[in-house]
Amino acid sequence: MDLDFEKMGGLVPAIIQDCASGRVLMAGFMNQEAFRKTVETGFATFFSRSRNKLWTKGESSGHRLVVKEISTDCDQDAVLVRVEALGPGVCHNGYHSCFYRSLKDGLWVEAEERAFDPAAVYGGKS
């Protein structure tokens, strides 16, 4: 289960992909503890760089990410977590995927509609 956490000061990028639709839902970072917790609990858990602590996706919203498969890349310095995403969307802005904006003629434009009202779910907090 070894991963190379040293390259990025204790973290590896963690890519979350919906196992049903194949959509990439979000990207975060895991430290060794977040990775172990993800494996042990079966719910995707990250290390928040801004809050400097572990964070299980869905703690506030209930929109948890149920782990179905975990893969690593050739250098063992990134993980891909295929999940079943509970709830209408993973993004705290109310979208199904955090990657809801695409580049069109040099501008980021919304490529999908909101899936839920973030204020109702997060109570105005991001």
Add this chain to the structure above:
Amino acid sequence: MDLDFEKMGGLVPAIIQDCASGRVLMAGFMNQEAFRKTVETGFATFFSRSRNKLWTKGESSGHRLVVKEISTDCDQDAVLVRVEALGPGVCHNGYHSCFYRSLKDGLWVEAEERAFDPAAVYGGKS
């Protein structure tokens, strides 16, 4: 086209997804110049942390990644690049995807077969 490069010392994680199969093929990092070059040339270009320079995927192997769509996430600190992948695979170890190992009972095990002979393509260099 602004991205938040500051959070990670000038870099953003870049996730490469096959636009036909939906498979996540690799993960790398882009600095501002790599991102601009990716947009301008239409070929995915990264910043190599180990070699400290720009690197267009496929330079040695010919296995270039033709950009079809670029998305960013809610925090604008990661990019998702959907591509047409030229050649049999993107991984320098000879696999279709760099994420060719999955976690089974605490061990990373190969979840797919080699797609090409890496020594024939890379001449023994990684």
